[in-house]
Amino acid sequence: MVSSISRPVPQLQCESDFGIETLPLSQEASFGSWQREIPEAYWQLGSDELVTRVREARASLGDRAVILGHHYQREDIIQFADERGDSFMLAQYAAERPESEYIVFCGVHFMAEAADILSAAHQQVVLPNMEAGCSMADMAAPADVHVAWRELGDLFGSTEDLIPVTYMNSAASLKAFCGEHGGVVCTSSNAVKVLEWAFEQGKRVFFFPDQHLGRNTGHAMGIPLEEMTLWNWRLPAGNLGGAAPEQLERSRVILWQGHCSVHQRFTTTQIEEARERHPDVQIVVHPECRYDIVQAADAIGSTAYIANYVAEAPAGSVIGVGTEINLVSRLAKENPDKTVFCLDPVVCPCSTMYRVHPAYLAWVMESLAAGHVVNQIVVPEEVQAHARIALERMLALR
Ligand code: SF4
Numbered sequence: 395m396v397s398s399i400s401r402p403v404p405q406l407q408c409e410s411d412f413g414i415e416t417l418p419l420s421q422e423a424s425f426g427s428w429q430r431e432i433p434e435a436y437w438q439l440g441s442d443e444l445v446t447r448v449r450e451a452r453a454s455l456g457d458r459a460v461i462l463g464h465h466y467q468r469e470d471i472i473q474f475a476d477e478r479g480d481s482f483m484l485a486q487y488a489a490e491r492p493e494s495e496y497i498v499f500c501g502v503h504f505m506a507e508a509a510d511i512l513s514a515a516h517q518q519v520v521l522p523n524m525e526a527g528c529s530m531a532d533m534a535a536p537a538d539v540h541v542a543w544r545e546l547g548d549l550f551g552s553t554e555d556l557i558p559v560t561y562m563n564s565a566a567s568l569k570a571f572c573g574e575h576g577g578v579v580c581t582s583s584n585a586v587k588v589l590e591w592a593f594e595q596g597k598r599v600f601f602f603p604d605q606h607l608g609r610n611t612g613h614a615m616g617i618p619l620e621e622m623t624l625w626n627w628r629l630p631a632g633n634l635g636g637a638a639p640e641q642l643e644r645s646r647v648i649l650w651q652g653h654c655s656v657h658q659r660f661t662t663t664q665i666e667e668a669r670e671r672h673p674d675v676q677i678v679v680h681p682e683c684r685y686d687i688v689q690a691a692d693a694i695g696s697t698a699y700i701a702n703y704v705a706e707a708p709a710g711s712v713i714g715v716g717t718e719i720n721l722v723s724r725l726a727k728e729n730p731d732k733t734v735f736c737l738d739p740v741v742c743p744c745s746t747m748y749r750v751h752p753a754y755l756a757w758v759m760e761s762l763a764a765g766h767v768v769n770q771i772v773v774p775e776e777v778q779a780h781a782r783i784a785l786e787r788m789l790a791l792r
Contacts, residue, residue, distance in 0.1 A: 416441035416470045419753040428749050429525045429769075436753040441470065444752040448474055451759035459762055460494040461755075462487065462509070464501035465697045466656075466718040466747045471500045471755060480697050481505040482562050482581050485512045488519075496520060496762050499771075500750045502528045506771040507566040511778050511785065519771045520762070522754035526746050528563060530682075533652035534603035536567045538627040542650075543575070545634055546600070549642060555596040556648075559588060561604050563654075566773045566781050568602055573783035580788060582681050582696035585611040587791050589647075598645060600625075603652030610681045610688050612647045619685075622647040656744045657682035660716040664737040665690045668714040677737070678703050679716030687716060697721060704729055718744050 419425055420437040439447070452461065452474065462484040463475025472478055477487045481501060485508040488497040497519045499506040506521040513519065547553040558577030560568050569579055576595060580588035589611055592599045601608030605624060612622050623645040625635030634642060635651070642648065660683045668675050678693040678700050688694050693703055697717065704713055709731040715722045716737045726734040754769075761768045773781070 416444065416752055419751055422751060424745075424749075427525070428751075429523045429754070432754060432757050436757050439753055439756065441752070444756050445470075445473075447756045448752065448759055451756070451763040454763045455496065455759070457491075457493045459496040459498060459759070460488060460491055461498045461759075462500060464505060464747065465701070465721045465724075466744050467500050467750060468720055468743065468748065469724070470752050471750055472720075472724070474755065475500065480581070481508060483698070485509040488517065489513045492517070496767070498522065498755070498758060498762075500755065502526045502531075502744075502746050503771070504528055504531045504563060504565055507773050508562065508569075508785075510771050510773045511566060511569075511781050518767055520758050520767065520769050521771050522758050522769060523749045523751065524769055526749040528746055530603055530652050530654045531564050531568075533627070534560075534564055534568050534650055535627075536565075536571065539568060539571055539602070539650075541631045542625055542627065542635060543571075543600075545631070546642070546648070549634065549639055550598075556598050556600055557592040557596040558600045558602065559592050559608075560602040560784070561585075561607055564603050566777050569784050570777045570780035572602075573780035573785075573787075577784055578787040579781075579784045580611075582607060583698065584788065584791065585681070586614055588788060589615060591787070591791055593646075598648060600648045600650070602650040604654060604682055605649040605651055606653060606657070606684055606688075607681050608647060608649045609685050610683075610694065613685065617646050621645055622649055624649050624651050626651045654682040656718050657716070658684060659738050660684070660687045661738075662686050662690050664716075664739075665714070668735075668737060672712045672714070672733070675712045675714050676707065677714045677716070679737070683716050691716065701725060704732065704734055707732055718747070720744075720747070 418438045418440055460476050461474050463472045463478040488509050489512045492514050497509050497517055499509050499521055506519050510519040558572045558575050560572045560579055562581045578588055609622055623637045623641050625648050629636050657680055665677055677691040679687055679691040681694050704725045712733045714735055714737045719736050720743050722736040758768055
């Protein structure tokens with residue numbers, strides 16, 4: 395069977411379904427809002443020249459540099475990656491390669507921060523485009539988190555029994571907050587185990603920044619939905635995040651109202667349509683999807699889980715996937731004996747991941763080859779120390 399991307403609404407296809415052709419940076423529609431401090435010499439370079447230049451810089455650096463590519467990066471970046479994976483796996487990989495003094499992280503800002511925290515002091519982490527952030531991570535600003543923490547402490551009489559847990563997809567400052575306040579970090583693969591640990595430490599969990607991962611994990615552990623309360627950080631201070639005091643008192647999990655703009659797009663209608671079109675379809679989705687999507691799916695798991703699920707499915711399987719399109723397209727290509735398609739026919743790439751254009755990679759690699767470090771991500775030592783505590787608590791659970 396030929397690998398295919400199912401496209402039930404052809405007029406609404408996303409260009410990434412067909413593979414994104416590298417345009418010169420100057421022709422990218424969003425270049426105006428990306429990092430502009432890249433020398434003009436890189437603005438007009440076409441795909442072939444960029445490939446040649448990245449390869450040459452890569453070869454001249456040898457083992458001194460490692461290029462990491464997150465699963466959601468586009469193909470024209472992934473082709474250069476020495477390793478690809480999720481954010482935590484990549485940060486660990488870099489830390490296990492002390493011979494690489496430069497870690498070029500093709501992903502988003504919080505991932506490069508995590509790599510800086512977990513890697514050795516002599517390793518320098520570079521993010522090709524400094525504007526590659528994460529909208530979910532940005533939803534949990536330190537000032538809002540501190541306000542919420544104070545209000546909950548006032549309500550409960552203390553925060554002693556409130557354990558902050560943050561998803562890996564968060565800023566280093568939020569990881570540090572968790573480390574400082576008896577909390578921990580989790581990934582989408584170990585969230586149940588981490589929450590079990592958290593409930594051994596206290597009565598309630600304050601889960602950041604992805605409400606969906608928090609809710610889906612709580613539900614998987616048997617916590618009723620009524621005992622999980624959303625905290626709306628957009629409300630002015632003094633509003634208890636929009637929740638009634640008695641509701642918060644009853645809650646076992648308080649969910650920060652953050653979400654991933656990519657995973658929140660999936661709908662149950664898409665799943666119903668996929669089942670109508672392919673009665674034997676298996677639906678696998680990421681836990682950053684909404685609760686109703688997860689309930690309607692056949693399987694749920696991290697990017698690594700999804701990749702394994704597809705790889706291990708028997709030949710001829712039909713699999714509808716609820717995650718970012720670059721990964722789905724790659725899985726379809728790598729599993730030509732199965733039909734693999736994205737549930738959302740109009741889903742586009744994660745727009746911030748997409749900001750890592752090959753011209754930025756060429757610029758940072760050539761700069762490193764010439765002895766200049768550009769776009770280095772440095773997490774302040776005090777933040778690192780506290781964030782490392784939260785990460786180490788998680789690692790001790792594995
Ligand atoms: S896919 Fe979602 S969580 Fe991941 S970087 Fe993009 S916006 Fe952030």
